[in-house]
Amino acid sequence: MTVAPRVLEIADHLLLIERELQVQGWWSDTAPSDVAMASTVPFAVDAMPFEQWLQWIFLPRMKQIIEFGQPLPNASGILVMAETVFASRAEQSRELRRLLAAFDRLIAPSA
Structure with a gap:
């Protein structure tokens, strides 16, 4: 099975987002509760x-x-949420927001 270059680029980008969460100390070893994980909001x-x-x-x-070859989402607005959440931590979150903006661009069908 051949994986499209775009999919590989998105997979690599997810690893960069994960790494930045770790660099900033925002990575947790403790999972949220089952109730939190079940949120539909x-x-x-x-x-x-x-x-x-x-x-x-x-x-x-x-x-x-990516692992199961399912269709990618057609759009991502994750940066808008990140801009809101990190408004008070703009400098600290700069790289994560840059990565999320790039993810939004990569996920768009025209990417």
Whole structure:
């Protein structure tokens, strides 16, 4: 099975996002509760910080999509959420926001 170069680029990019979460100290060894993980609210804002959502929901779901060859999402607006969440930590979150902006561009069908 041949993997499209775009898919490989997205997979590599997910690893960069994971690494930046670790660099910033926003990576957790403790998973959110089952109740938090079951949140149906966008970005699980009712149940966990955005950094946890990235680690425990976004990254695993995207990796699963890639691993099983499922269709990629047609769009991503993750940067908009990151800009809101990190407004008070603009300097510290600069690289993560840059990576999320690049992810939004990569996931777009025209990428």
